[in-house]
Amino acid sequence: MPGEAAHRCSVAGSFEQQARKLIHFAGKHALDIDGCGRETVKLLMEQNLIADFDDIFELTKDELLALEGFEETKAAKLVAAIKAARRVPLDRLLIGLSIAHVGEETAYLLATHYGTIAALGKASEEALSRIDGIGPIIGKSVAVWFRDAGNRALLARLLKHLKVAKVAAPAKGPLTGQTVVVTGTLPTLSREEA
Structure with a gap:
């Protein structure tokens, strides 16, 4: 499309393409799974622990602890982040x-x-x-x-x-999309209190 730059791997189903999808899925703008970034996703894929989105939710703390670089705290945090992402x-x-x-x-x-x-x-x-x-x-x-x-x-x-x-639809009313500014003084409140 005009004005867009989109770089895509043309080999459907390649490791890199799937890794990017999983990284995006776990990323801040999607499910926001803290601790499930690029390096972690690639490590989990290389160890055949995840191949698709649903596999992330089947990871166990014991599986993570068996991986190089995962100690108790890091594994527990990732498991907790995955649990929190179940409500989306x-x-x-x-x-x-x-x-x-x-x-x-x-x-x-x-x-x-x-x-x-x-x-x-x-x-x-x-x-x-x-x-x-x-x-x-x-x-x-x-x-x-x-x-x-x-x-x-x-x-x-x-x-x-x-x-x-569900995502709440924006409220509609006479002030929808408007900014309201109130000016003047409040005799009983200071600026900080107001």
């Missing part, structure tokens, strides 16, 4: 799934429009494309992702480990 807002899950053209803003639009992953998964390309801010390119990308049998199987395995929370 729908938009953050969508970001983590690495659906082409779905970033933070698009994931939020989809999450607030459909409410659940099941409803989104049933949406047609046409219905997706009609959402304000989505359009035909993103609509097709999302619909194609959900039609793929491998993606549906992965999502089903992943959802066994997750509690996906």
Whole structure:
């Protein structure tokens, strides 16, 4: 797309490509699993402990302790971070799934429009494309992702480990999108107290 720089590994399913997907999934903008960065993901993949998103949630403290560089505290922190990531807002899950053209803003639009992953998964390309801010390119990308049998199987395995929370739609009212500034003095309060 014009104005975009996207560098992609062209070998589908390669170690590097899968590592990037897992790093993105565990990253700050998606499931935010503290301690599950680039080096940890690659180590876990090299040791055949993880191959896909759902494998992260099956890791045990004992498996981590058997790895070089993992002591009790580090293993416990990663297990706790994985446990905390089991409850995830729908938009953050969508970001983590690495659906082409779905970033933070698009994931939020989809999450607030459909409410659940099941409803989104049933949406047609046409219905997706009609959402304000989505359009035909993103609509097709999302619909194609959900039609793929491998993606549906992965999502089903992943959802066994997750509690996906709805994302609240923004409130609508006469002041939506407006900034209100109150000026004047408050005779009984100092500036710091106000």
